[in-house]
Amino acid sequence: MSPERERELLASVPTQLFIGGRWRDAAGGRTFDVQDPATGQTIASVADGTSEDAMAAMDAAAAAQSSWALTAPRTRAEILRSAFEILTRRTEDFALLMTLEMGKPLAEARGEVAYGAEFLRWFSEEAVRDYGRFTNSPEGKNRILVQRKPVGPCLLITPWNFPLAMVTRKVAPAIAAGCTMILKPAKLTPLTAQLFTEVMIEAGLPAGVLNLVAGTSAASISGAVMKDPRLRKVSFTGSTEVGKRLLSDASGNVLRTSMELGGNAPFIVFEDADLDKAVEGALIAKMRNMGQACTAANRFLVHESVEREFSQKLSLAVQGLKTGRGTDPENKVGPLISEDARRDVHALVEGAVWDGAEILTGGSVGAGEGYFYAPTVLSNVPPKSQILQTEIFGPIAPVTRFHNEDEAVVLANSTQYGLAAYVYTADFNRGQRLSDKLEFGMIGYNTGALSNAAAPFGGVKQSGLGREGGAEGISEYTTTQYMALPDPYSD
Numbered sequence: 001m002s003p004e005r006e007r008e009l010l011a012s013v014p015t016q017l018f019i020g021g022r023w024r025d026a027a028g029g030r031t032f033d034v035q036d037p038a039t040g041q042t043i044a045s046v047a048d049g050t051s052e053d054a055m056a057a058m059d060a061a062a063a064a065q066s067s068w069a070l071t072a073p074r075t076r077a078e079i080l081r082s083a084f085e086i087l088t089r090r091t092e093d094f095a096l097l098m099t100l101e102m103g104k105p106l107a108e109a110r111g112e113v114a115y116g117a118e119f120l121r122w123f124s125e126e127a128v129r130d131y132g133r134f135t136n137s138p139e140g141k142n143r144i145l146v147q148r149k150p151v152g153p154c155l156l157i158t159p160w161n162f163p164l165a166m167v168t169r170k171v172a173p174a175i176a177a178g179c180t181m182i183l184k185p186a187k188l189t190p191l192t193a194q195l196f197t198e199v200m201i202e203a204g205l206p207a208g209v210l211n212l213v214a215g216t217s218a219a220s221i222s223g224a225v226m227k228d229p230r231l232r233k234v235s236f237t238g239s240t241e242v243g244k245r246l247l248s249d250a251s252g253n254v255l256r257t258s259m260e261l262g263g264n265a266p267f268i269v270f271e272d273a274d275l276d277k278a279v280e281g282a283l284i285a286k287m288r289n290m291g292q293a294c295t296a297a298n299r300f301l302v303h304e305s306v307e308r309e310f311s312q313k314l315s316l317a318v319q320g321l322k323t324g325r326g327t328d329p330e331n332k333v334g335p336l337i338s339e340d341a342r343r344d345v346h347a348l349v350e351g352a353v354w355d356g357a358e359i360l361t362g363g364s365v366g367a368g369e370g371y372f373y374a375p376t377v378l379s380n381v382p383p384k385s386q387i388l389q390t391e392i393f394g395p396i397a398p399v400t401r402f403h404n405e406d407e408a409v410v411l412a413n414s415t416q417y418g419l420a421a422y423v424y425t426a427d428f429n430r431g432q433r434l435s436d437k438l439e440f441g442m443i444g445y446n447t448g449a450l451s452n453a454a455a456p457f458g459g460v461k462q463s464g465l466g467r468e469g470g471a472e473g474i475s476e477y478t479t480t481q482y483m484a485l486p487d488p489y490s491d
Helices: 003-012 051-069 073-089 091-102 106-129 165-177 191-202 218-226 240-253 275-291 307-319 339-355 405-413 428-437 473-477
Strands: 017-019 022-024 031-036 041-047 133-136 142-150 154-157 181-184 210-212 233-237 256-260 265-269 297-303 358-361 376-379 396-402 420-424 442-445 478-486
Touching: 003 091, 017 051, 031 091, 041 091, 041 191, 051 142, 051 181, 051 210, 051 218, 073 091, 073 106, 073 165, 073 191, 091 106, 091 191, 106 165, 106 473, 154 165, 154 218, 165 181, 165 191, 165 233, 165 473, 181 218, 191 210, 218 240, 233 240, 233 473, 240 256, 265 275, 265 405, 275 297, 275 307, 275 396, 275 420, 297 307, 297 405, 307 358, 307 376, 307 396, 339 358, 339 376, 339 396, 396 405, 405 428, 428 442, 473 478
Parallel strands: 154 181, 154 233, 181 210, 233 256, 265 297, 265 420, 297 396, 376 396, 420 442
Antiparallel strands: 017 022, 017 210, 031 041, 133 142, 142 478, 358 376
């Protein structure tokens, strides 16, 4: 990708706040810089929203809520469908922009555009199928009418690691349900959300329905809005620590909440598994997005009889992954998001080695500019090592052994998190048993790819509350109303 193309794209991305249907500067005119993690260089300066800006967005969302809620479902559906088509046409723009501000390779970025766009298409179809029900009461004295209504203005807080898909996964169901919203993208990757807002404008979304406030102080933006009684829901994707604080804040006004929080996914390989397919799945589940995903395989639990063979095969496969700036199509692994992130990952690797783990490949900080870290495979990792207890968020695959199915389940469940798990076995009955025993919201059976717009995404325990995507996704943005009707046969 030429530097001229990069500069042209960056120059076309809006950098102001979007409130009440117009672009505007932040209060006080403050801005903050966005960096390319592959170079460490500043690529844009974006309006730095304040609590004053957040309240202006709240005013706009509240003012638009009543009319938007009464908009015909088909109208909302057609706006979402139009947005899907515009976004799909602009795949190359969005892919390059994500590569520049977040670092993922272009091929992965294109995949995220396809995945993110699918939420627009899926919820365009769900918008007209948000069913209620009508029935007789059991005693036959009246009729029961149940309808789903939009919950009201929403605060949507998205993370940096999937700067498009995490936006569409929240915005699309909110629009489909008839909710207005304030979108707060991550300060590390706001540009994709800025460009996506233009897509929604072009698709015909009315003023005030979507309001965008980026900023360096998430507390200033969310804190002000969450104290406002007009806000009715907050949806957050990010760390469990921050999610807990938001849940506490949400209790003040008894807000509806959706929390997609941390993960510590086990990748379990049994003795009867096809090891070549398991390695293929491991590369997807671990190395996609440089391991910076809440669903990333975090702990490789491998039966003792095949652990060495699996580790060696995985190590050879990882050695074939070229690391470098994502704009080069030959590079399969991009940088980590920041120097702090790289430092944390390296500390976990060093700690595992101190505990007795063996580095089969990688384990080194990249030289030169950017925040690169060599894809790494560790074997013989002790079960109590810190690297198995925490969310790594990097291209590190720690492998440990188990003896039997029961031990695998105990090891897999020995975490506060419960988002995703992966199981490789040729025994389908075993797979069904494990789905009963594993304490995770999502399980990949002989596959390393879980996410799909038509499937409910979410976890249990400290991985969060609620579901995004699937038929369940729109219900997170609706409230249920029951009306008792008189018996039409009574006098």
